[in-house]
Amino acid sequence: MSPQRDGQSGPSVTGRVLGILSAFGPGAEALSLSGIARAAGLPLSTAHRLVGELAAWGALERGEDGRYRIGLRLWEVGALAPRSLGLRERAMPYLEDLYEATRQNVQLAVRDGHEVVYVERLAHPEAVRVFTRVGGRMPLHATGVGQVLLAFAHVSVQEEVLAGPLSALTPRTVTDPHALRRTLAAVRREGVAVCDGLVDLLSLSVAAPVRGEDDRVVAAMSVVVPSAGSDPRTIVPAVRATARGISRALGSPSARRRPSGVVTPLPSAAGADAPRTAERGA
């Protein structure tokens, strides 16, 4: 980023406004004016003026405790991002079906740079606890959805991640680039990632790619189950089917194609079980 000047020293006004928004984050949901000024590197008077304008518009809200929080209007504008709620709305019926069938954590995520961003999570109160949240980020190499998104990303993205430091979230996170390269090849071959203990030692995730209009991988979804006593083989087919359903809803040509080896049934038989799928894929 190279912010342009507006006849003033330091970052442009746009850069300052974005700096104020960047001051907020997980664990920093409510900030005082001086806290914002400090985090954004602005003089208090500048912060006061810009925060006032942001609050008047609704990008920030001032609470009774005098601290500022992200405002509802900014959330509304953010909700227009096609890679967040647009994707989520189309995927939701399929995610809900899987959630009801498994009673486990079901997640939907997209890639942003070298990270996974979670856009949806359905968490059953009695399911294994997961350390992700909607709007949260995780490194690509260390999660099931991340490995899927990395496996199907442009080769330049893969090489960047493989070259960089691979942080370990648990002793089982893949931090060796050669091992990660093999893992990614397996994910491409199997069309699914099975990750045991990568994010925390007690949970296992099964993730699959979601494809868009041009059949490129635009998202990944996963089910997270307790590591102990779970057999991923029992979950893989459901995850694959859900990912295919979402892909079809997004207009993926390959997800519309009949799988090879399947014999077209007689029209009457096809009519019997086709309607629900057809309705949703429309």
Added chain:
Amino acid sequence: MSPQRDGQSGPSVTGRVLGILSAFGPGAEALSLSGIARAAGLPLSTAHRLVGELAAWGALERGEDGRYRIGLRLWEVGALAPRSLGLRERAMPYLEDLYEATRQNVQLAVRDGHEVVYVERLAHPEAVRVFTRVGGRMPLHATGVGQVLLAFAHVSVQEEVLAGPLSALTPRTVTDPHALRRTLAAVRREGVAVCDGLVDLLSLSVAAPVRGEDDRVVAAMSVVVPSAGSDPRTIVPAVRATARGISRALGSPSARRRPSGVVTPLPSAAGADAPRTAERGA
């Protein structure tokens, strides 16, 4: 809003940046640079510079079609708004239980000025179609959740809405201020709003208030069912129970109190059915 100047004519740079974000909305999710400039009332050169800065930060994303969309990073910042995803995360287990129990549309909304903003919606594929979406707005007087939020809003908000024009979404929308005043009194008395055909003639909604830490109404939730053949009496208890559960999760003192007339069971009996509720309320 009185945007301050930055030594330039017209709105401040902050005002211009916010004007660019305002150009996006439902039905205007993807805009060309000239479309943005037109909607924001900016010269093309100014729009070009500001859009470039916003895209570099991730507030906007440029698609392969050359058009701009709201970026994932802005959605992430918006996701920090306590009245959106924070509320949603706490409410979700209860909304999901109600969704599973009813197989209908379940909604969660907050008030912003004279409008309802929907922060969550679980829509069953086979449920009646609802004309709301997450991040969408509706007038307060014309929806179930809106009537609940209006009934428990400050009296000054109520008087403003009652004084203003009351638009009709259907022939059954309450547009007479006297009738609306009676409706709001009934909602306060019953603790629930039952709205038949207000948003569209085919659906009926049952809404109830959600209270926060200080017992003030901070949100409303509703179930939307087909108008034909639905008896709201069968839904009211479930909606009331769900709203109370969410209120308790948010720390509402009144939702922790044992309802009057309920006799405290013996300790052993209380232990038998208490755990799940206690876990969640924590």
